[in-house]
Amino acid sequence: MTLPLISVIIPNYNHERFLKRRIDSVLNQSYQNIEVIILDDCSKDNSKEIIENYRHHPKIKEIVYNEYNSGSTFRQWEKGVLLATGDYVWIAESDDWCEKNFLETLIEGIVKNDDVVLAYAQSYFINLDGKISFIKREDYLSKLYEGPEFVKKKMIKENAVQNASMAIFNRKAYHNISKEYTAFKYCGDWLFWSKIALLGNVFISGKHLNFFLNHNADVSTRFNSSGMNFIEEFNVLDILYKDGVINKDEYLEGYYLKYKGFNIQKSHFENDVVTTISEILDKNVFIPEIKRRYQKWRLNESIKLFLKKILK
Known part of the structure; x- marks a missing residue:
């Protein structure tokens, strides 16, 4: 049996201090049927100097330097996939790294x-000090889901694929999904993985083989700290519901959880962000029902707190 070719896309922007570790962790994989495409989004640091050290490596298929910054992680993904020829694609983010058997395990x-x-x-979530800041565990070594089941169980409350570097996807399936994910700045991957999954089965390894560098400069940290993530998260749920991927009850459950998260955190956000999100919420026909559920939760929490105090 012919083993699949993996196209590895390394999209880089100003990650010179992490780039060698990233590229080496790709080239040193135990699974070697790979082609590597390096994309640099007009970096202002010394990334180019590091990248050029690999130009003549036999696994490097292409190196592309943008003349202008694309302004979008997801447009870089699309650019890389269009250059790829492999059966599967791995978006290996330039500040992450992995174990040598990452690809071997997934293949x-x-x-x-x-x-x-x-x-x-x-994934292990790693801070800049090299310490593990978070580990999400599964209760199995491996599991196979049918696509629709995976979306309903893993992609409504949150994005189960927290980091692009932890996943590979079928290249042909990519060409059969809408490219609306490229319009997002933060949650495009949540929509992307959901739409890809619907076209077949999803294999999950419970092994921790990816290291996700979580730092203040990464997109997810910036968006989460500003509250802008909620704008796109509500949008993703709207699309999944509109497209019939999830039903009304599933949509309301996901929307309620995001609504609750927003209300708990909104005192930390700028006023204009809170105003924008509030306007989005007010346009949702289900918001009265969601608000009632939230108020009931708050009342229950207040009662619990009161009882805890008087029972001390």
Whole structure:
């Protein structure tokens, strides 16, 4: 049996201090049927100097330097996929790294199961001091989901694929999904993985093989701290509901959880962000129902707090 070719896309922007570790962790994979495409989004640091050290490596298929910054992580993803020729694509973010058996593990899961369009392992969240800040664990070593089941169980409350570097996806499936994800700045990946998953099966490895560098300069940290993430998260849920991917009850559950999160955190956000999100919420026909559920939760929490105080 011919093993699948993996196109590895390394999109970089100003990550010179992490770039060598990233590229080396790709080139040193135990699974070697790979082609590597390096994209630099007009970096202002010394990234180019580091990248050029790899130009003549036999696994490097292409190196592309943008003349102007694209302004979008997801447009860079699209650019890389269009250059790829592999059966599967791995977006290996330039500030992350992985274990040597990352690809080998995911490929084993793909070849043992039919019609896998998305496969991923687990991530360690690492801070700039090199310490583990968060670990999300699964209660299995491996699991296979049908796409619709995966979306309903793993992609409504949150994006189960927290980091692009932890996943590989079928290149042909990519060409059969809408490119609306490229219009997002933060949550495009949540929509992207959901739409890809619907086209086949999803293989999940419970092994922690990816290291996700979580720092103040990354997109997710900036968006979460500003509250802008809620704007796009509500939008993703709207799209999944509009497209019939999730039903009304699933939509309301996901929307309620995001609504609750916004209300708990909104005192930390700028007024204009709060105003924008409030305007979005007011346009949702289900918001009265969601507000009632939230108020009931707040009342229950107040009662619990009161009882805890008087029972001390």
